[in-house]
Every structure is written in C-alpha cells, then in structure tokens.
Amino acid sequence: MTIGLSVIPQPAQADAGFQRWVAQFRSVAQQNGISNATFDRAFQGVTAPDPDVLRLASNQPEFNAPVWQYFDNQINDQSIAVGRQMASRHSRLLDQIEQRFGVDRHIVLAIWSIESRYGEALNNPSIVRNIVRSLSTLAYADQRRQRFGSQQLIAALKIVQNGDIDVANLTGSWAGAMGHTQFIPTSYQEWAVDMDGNGRRDIWNSIPDALGSAANLLRRNGWSPGHAWGYEVRLPEGRKFPAGTMSLSQWQSIGVVRANGQAYPRPGDTAELKVLEGRDGPAFLVLHNFNMLKRYNNSDRYALAVGLLADQIAGQPQLARDWNRPFTRLSFDETQELQRHLLTRGYYDGNIDGRIGPASREAIKAFQSRMGMSADGHPSKEVLSRIRGQ
Numbered sequence: 579m580t581i582g583l584s585v586i587p588q589p590a591q592a593d594a595g596f597q598r599w600v601a602q603f604r605s606v607a608q609q610n611g612i613s614n615a616t617f618d619r620a621f622q623g624v625t626a627p628d629p630d631v632l633r634l635a636s637n638q639p640e641f642n643a644p645v646w647q648y649f650d651n652q653i654n655d656q657s658i659a660v661g662r663q664m665a666s667r668h669s670r671l672l673d674q675i676e677q678r679f680g681v682d683r684h685i686v687l688a689i690w691s692i693e694s695r696y697g698e699a700l701n702n703p704s705i706v707r708n709i710v711r712s713l714s715t716l717a718y719a720d721q722r723r724q725r726f727g728s729q730q731l732i733a734a735l736k737i738v739q740n741g742d743i744d745v746a747n748l749t750g751s752w753a754g755a756m757g758h759t760q761f762i763p764t765s766y767q768e769w770a771v772d773m774d775g776n777g778r779r780d781i782w783n784s785i786p787d788a789l790g791s792a793a794n795l796l797r798r799n800g801w802s803p804g805h806a807w808g809y810e811v812r813l814p815e816g817r818k819f820p821a822g823t824m825s826l827s828q829w830q831s832i833g834v835v836r837a838n839g840q841a842y843p844r845p846g847d848t849a850e851l852k853v854l855e856g857r858d859g860p861a862f863l864v865l866h867n868f869n870m871l872k873r874y875n876n877s878d879r880y881a882l883a884v885g886l887l888a889d890q891i892a893g894q895p896q897l898a899r900d901w902n903r904p905f906t907r908l909s910f911d912e913t914q915e916l917q918r919h920l921l922t923r924g925y926y927d928g929n930i931d932g933r934i935g936p937a938s939r940e941a942i943k944a945f946q947s948r949m950g951m952s953a954d955g956h957p958s959k960e961v962l963s964r965i966r967g968q
Contacts, residue, residue, distance in 0.1 A: 593626035599718045600624070603728075610732045616739040620710045620748075627715035628707065634752040635720055637936070645854050645879070646901035651933045652692050652883040653890065656910035660696055661687045661891035671786050674773075679793035680803025684888035689792050689874065692883055693760040697785070700758065704929070709734050709750045709763075716753070723753075730754045733763030742770075742778045749782065757781030758788035761795075769795040792874075799873040800866075807871060807885040808849070808864035810837040810897060813857060823850045829863055837898035852878060860899045905958035913957055919965040920945060 600621055607617050643651075664687055665672065672683035690696055699705050713734060716727030734754065738745055750756035754763060758781055761770060770779040773790030781788040797803075813819070814833035827845035834851065836842065849863040862882065871881035890896065908916065910932045917938060920926035926941035934942075939955035946953040949964055 596627050596714075596718055597625065600714065603714075603717070603731075606728065607732060607735055610736075612732070612735045612739060616735055619745050620735055620738055621714075622745070624708065624711045624714060627719050628711050628752075631707070631712050631715040631752040632719055635716065635723065645859070646903045647934060648879050649883060649886070649901060650903075650907060651935075653887045654910045654913075654932070656932060657691045657695070657887060658890045661691055661887070664690070664696055665891065668785065668789070671773075671789065674786075675790055675793045679790070679797040679801075681793040681796050681801055682888065684892040685796070685807070685871075685884060686789050686793050687891055688884045688888040689759060690789060691887060692880070693755075694758050697758050700782070702929070705751065706749050707752060709748045709754055709756065710745070712750065712752050713754045713763075727754075730763045733767050737763060737766060743780060743782060747782055758785060759792040761791060765795065766791075769798060795874060796870050799870055801870045802866055805844070805847070805867055806865060807867040807881070807888075808852075808862050809842070810899070811835060811851075811861050811863050812837050812898070813853075813861050819851055823848045825849070826863065834861075834863065838895075852882065854878065854882070855902055859902050860897050903956075904954070905956040905960070908957050908959060908962060912959075912962055916942075916957055916962045916965065919962075919968075923965070923968065 604614070604617055608614070661684075665683060672686065675681065675686060676683055694700055710731065713727045713731040716723040717731055718724075718727075720727065734748060737743060738748055748756075751760065755761065756763070756766060761781060766779070766781065770781055770791040771787065771794045772779050773786035774784050776784070778784075779787055779791070781791055811829075811834050817833065819832070819834070825845065826842040826847050826849050829849060829851070830842065830845070847865050849865050852862045852864050853859060864881075864885075868881050868885065871884050872878070874880070874884075886897070913932045913934065914930050917926060917928070917930045917932070920938070920941040921928075921930065923945070925944045926937065928935070928937040928941075934957045938957065942957060942961055943953040943955040945951075945965060946955070946961065951961070951964070
C-alpha cells in the first residue's frame with residue numbers, strides 16, 4: 579500500500595528452505611496462468627521470509643485492545659477534522675460515487691480514514707511492505723495462514739500480469755492489504771474499479787479508484803442506498819433484552835429508544851442490539867448496512883467505528899454515553915505531545931502518530947513506574963501533566 583512508493587526488498591540472507599518453497603510454488607503459479615516472466619519479476623530479490631510479518635501476524639491489536647482504546651485510535655478530533663477537509667476537497671468525486679454506487683460519502687471517508695488515515699499511512703516505510711514477500715512469508719511459515727497466503731499471492735501475481743500496477747509499486751500491509759482502502763488481492767480482483775477512467779485500477783495512486791472501489795465492494799455485497807447503518811440507543815433500567823433481531827418498532831415497544839430522542843425513520847427495519855461494553859457502556863441498534871460494513875472487515879468493532887466516524891464527519895454529535903475509560907481522555911494533539919515527551923526522555927522510539935499502541939503503552943508504563951505511579955499504561959491527563967513537569 580503506497581502512493582507511488584517503490585519498495586526495495588530488505589537485505590536478507592538467503593533462506594534455503596524458503597527458496598525451495600519458491601521454486602515449488604512456481605508450478606502452482608503456472609497452473610493458475612502466471613507466466614514465468616511475471617513470476618521472475620515478482621520474486622526478484624525476495625530470498626527470505628520477512629520476520630516482521632510473522633511477528634505482526636501473531637498480534638492483531640484490533641482484536642486484543644480494550645474497546646475504548648480501539649475507538650479512541652480510530653475516532654478522534656483529528657480523524658473527524660481531516661474527514662471534513664477531504665469531504666470538501668473531493669466533493670465532486672464523492673458526488674459521483676454516491677450517484678454510481680449509492681453509498682454515502684461519509685461512510686466512504688470513514689473507511690479511508692480507518693484503513694490508511696486518508697493515505698497518510700502509505701508513506702510510512704515501517705508499514706509499507708513488498709506484497710510478494712509478505713504473502714510468501716505467510717504461505718511458507720505461518721501454518722494458520724498458509725492457504726490465505728497462497729491464494730492471495732496468486733491473485734497478486736495476476737494483478738501484476740494484468741498491468742494494473744508494476745512490481746515495484748505492488749505494496750501493502752503485512753497481511754497483503756493494499757492501497758488507500760486496503761483491499762487484499764482477491765478483493766481487488768473482484769471489486770476494484772477504474773473510477774478515473776485511465777484504463778487501470780490503481781488503488782495505490784488514484785484516490786478516485788480507491789474510494790470508488792470501496793463503494794463498489796459495499797454496493798455489490800448488498801448495501802442499501804439511503805439507509806442508516808444503525809443508531810445509538812438508550813436502554814431502560816433493570817430489563818433483560820432478547821438476543822437476535824426484531825423490528826425497530828418492536829425494540830421501541832420494550833423501551834429501547836434513540837439516544838437523541840428522535841424517532842426511528844424506518845420503524846419496520848430489522849435491527850440487532852449491540853453492547854460492546856455491556857449495559858454500562860454505549861448501546862446500539864444496528865441494521866442491514868452494519869452487516870455490509872462487516873463484509874469489508876468481519877468485526878463488530880470495525881463496522882461500528884466506520885459508522886460512528888462517518889456520523890461525526892457528517893456533523894452528528896459525539897456519543898451520548900461514552901466508552902468506559904478508566905482515565906480522562908487526551909485530545910489527538912495531546913496524545914502526540916505525550917508521545918514526544920516519552921520519546922525525548924528515552925521511553926519511546928515509535929512514531930508520533932497520536933495512536934496508542936503496544937509501544938506507547940509500554941513507554942507510559944515505564945514512565946509511570948519511574949514516577950511511582952500505578953503502571954496501567956493509560957494515556958491519561960494525569961500522565962501528560964506529570965511528564966510536562968519533568
């Protein structure tokens with residue numbers, strides 16, 4: 579995943595076992611219509627697996643992080659403000675996407691934000707990788723993802739062979755997700771579109787192609803134009819709720835009403851209750867389009883983050899009932915400031931990106947321990963105030 583960024587394979591000692599695997603995989607590629615010339619171009623300089631890919635594959639923070647941490651990293655003052663800027667900058671394109679695919683512009687913008695921070699992540703060399711090496715690593719050395727790696731590698735080779743992108747720019751994440759909107763190669767083959775009309779489906783360098791492809795994925799999987807993804811709701815006290823789905827009017831009849839006090843626009847729509855933190859956290863009734871967002875990434879957290887960020891980019895207010903953080907939240911700028919203080923004091927060596935991941939949490943814990951504070955790793959106002967005074 580990159581904007582015009584060529585990737586030179588990292589120097590690595592040749593791995594004999596890996597090279598034998600590559601030689602054997604050539605026949606698999608040939609059986610799938612990949613020419614020897616394409617195969618040789620793709621594997622030039624790829625002589626060993628990428629150890630960082632295996633490390634990252636064993637730790638997916640999206641699923642391991644506390645609920646509040648995931649949403650704080652995805653929905654913050656920065657992601658909302660930039661989303662509104664992008665809505666203005668690309669208004670004509672977004673008009674075209676809505677007309678062609680029927681997917682709301684704010685949903686498309688939220689996906690762009692969460693997948694690549696509006697393209698910013700594509701310029702980060704610690705994220706951008708050689709897709710062929712990444713997928714080969716998974717197919718060769720990750721037992722859980724061998725089939726996935728092989729399948730995606732064949733699809734990636736077909737992308738090169740079809741001429742949509744050259745090998746030097748065939749880049750992506752450790753798991754093979756590519757471009758502004760992070761399509762894996764098989765999703766690219768199925769749903770990528772040439773929105774800018776230049777004859778190539780270039781989700782790495784063409785914002786129209788990338789955003790149009792995201793909308794096409796949603797629409798072709800069943801997105802309902804003009805329908806909401808869901809609503810924040812209030813739950814009546816002391817009542818147990820049924821599992822499964824009911825109509826919005828049925829939910830309302832047992833006291834589950836919109837948090838903003840407004841009526842449900844389509845009371846006959848079928849909805850499911852989602853409470854990611856139980857009764858003490860925010861509650862949502864989610865609709866058909868929520869499940870369409872899960873076709874992009876099969877995670878309730880992901881789909882909810884897209885929906886909530888889209889709403890706030892569109893100007894809707896923050897949650898009426900916030901997540902249960904055990905501390906006072908920092909703004910995006912304050913989070914970056916905290917990371918800078920930790921960096922200059924030798925606790926942290928990661929990116930100043932306003933996102934609290936494992937490295938930031940460990941740095942905070944180290945600082946807290948040094949100061950005699952409870953080492954919980956939370957990016958709190960108290961920690962920022964304390965480190966400012968050092």
